[in-house]
Amino acid sequence: MPLRISKAGNRLSTATGIFELMDDLGHAMTGPGAGRMRMLGGGAPAAIPAVQEVWRRRLAEMLADPGQVDKVLGVYDAPSGSPAFRSSVAACFRRELGWDITEANVAVTAGGQAAFFQLFTLLGDATQPIVLPIAPEYIGYADQGAAPGLFRTHHPKIEEIGDHDFKYHVDFDNLDLSGAGAVCISRPTNPSGNVLSDTELARLTDLARAEGCPMVVDNAYGQPFPGAIFTPASPPPWDDQMILVYSLSKLGLPGTRTGVVIASEEVARRVAAMTAVIGLANNNTGQAIVGPMLDSGEALTLSRDVIRPFYEQRAQLARQILADAFGDAFPYRVHLTEGAFFLWLWLPELPIGSRELYERLKARDVLVVPGDYFFFGLPEGDDWPHRRQCLRLTFSQSEQTVREALEIMAEELRALHD
DSSP, X not given: OOOOOOHHHXXXXXXXXXXXXXXXXXXXXXXXXXXXXXXXXOOOOOOOHHHHHHHHHHHHHHHTOHHHHHHHHHOOOOTTOOHHHHHHHHHHHHHHHOOOOOGXXXXXXXXXXXXHHHHHHHHOBTTBOEEESSSSOOGGGTTOSSSSOOEEEOOOEEEXXXXXXXXXXXXXXXXXXXXXXXXXXXXXXXXXOOOOOHHHHHHHHHHHHHHTOOEEEEOTTOTTTTOOBOSOOOOOOOSTTEEEEEEXXXXXXXXXXXEEEEOOHHHHHHHHHXXXXXXXXXXXXXXXXXXXXXXXXHHHHHIIIIIHHHHHHHHHHHHHHHHHHHTTSSOOEXXXXXXXXXXXXXXXXXXXXXXXXXXXXXXXXXXXXXXXXXXXXXXXXXXXXXXXXXXXXXXXXXXXXXXXXXXXXXXXXXXXXX
């Protein structure tokens, strides 16, 4: 007997961009061909030896205290998260950024992805959309919400720089915030590595305030941790209108599934209530590992002295490898790499769509992410060619993997342009 699937259930359980991304990632890393695929498609953090050593040390410290281990593994925390961890987060942000917050402004979630599902469900629907001021935006937002029509997304202004660079800017002249449930950006932006300027962020915040809706900033790669920003930028400001989302994943702990929401006390309380409904409580492990490191300052030192320099160097190396592999054989541009873990490649004369190129590369054991998944929420019928001309490439993998993958991609692109 066939299942009678609800509309919401069908929406959340059929093929989505984020499902394809994570399914490909899982098969590439653990499937029968594990080790063969040149993995430029995921968003997982790199295996940085100095960072991994810190996590091993912290686990050893925890294991040396049987009482702590028993508490971490055998006790439900409150749905809002560990009181000690939330207090550590609030104290860190007061100390480092001068934010006037307490643990009542902090809610823990089962990762950043879960945080956005909860926030978007709380704040938006088809009658009060989540406004995305700039496309492309994070693939993981695309299928959030129980019903379609959640997002109102806007084309960016594109600044072409030199022969092979470009940068997105918010097109304020055509930005429509009317009736918005919230305005949302990622900073740095996944997939492009774009960092909205302080001026752009301040202007968006003022416009959201005038509309009477929250300003949501996804800081998965941002300040103060993991701090993967390679261009001058101030941390987001704080007031009760702001909702800031952080994650332990990009510190190097994706397996702990720990997100952090900093918001007004009402929003934090409502997020905690939703956590209770969805999953009772959160994973304790990441909070126990990182909490003392926030108190001591080690988490921010690790971000500043190890994590940010590692990814900035990897970004520069990947750009050089790409330039060497591509040469001037065909037109291409790369978004200015201002943060995060990705190169965002624009192929303005690509004779096929990015999904077909993705399949061709996958057949040669190179995994990337086709760009059109990141252009969701645009008006119906919007056939902007740019959305089919882009690819997201991670540079978190080894130099050899990045070099081999980009050389194979160059071969495919030269063949397409011959």
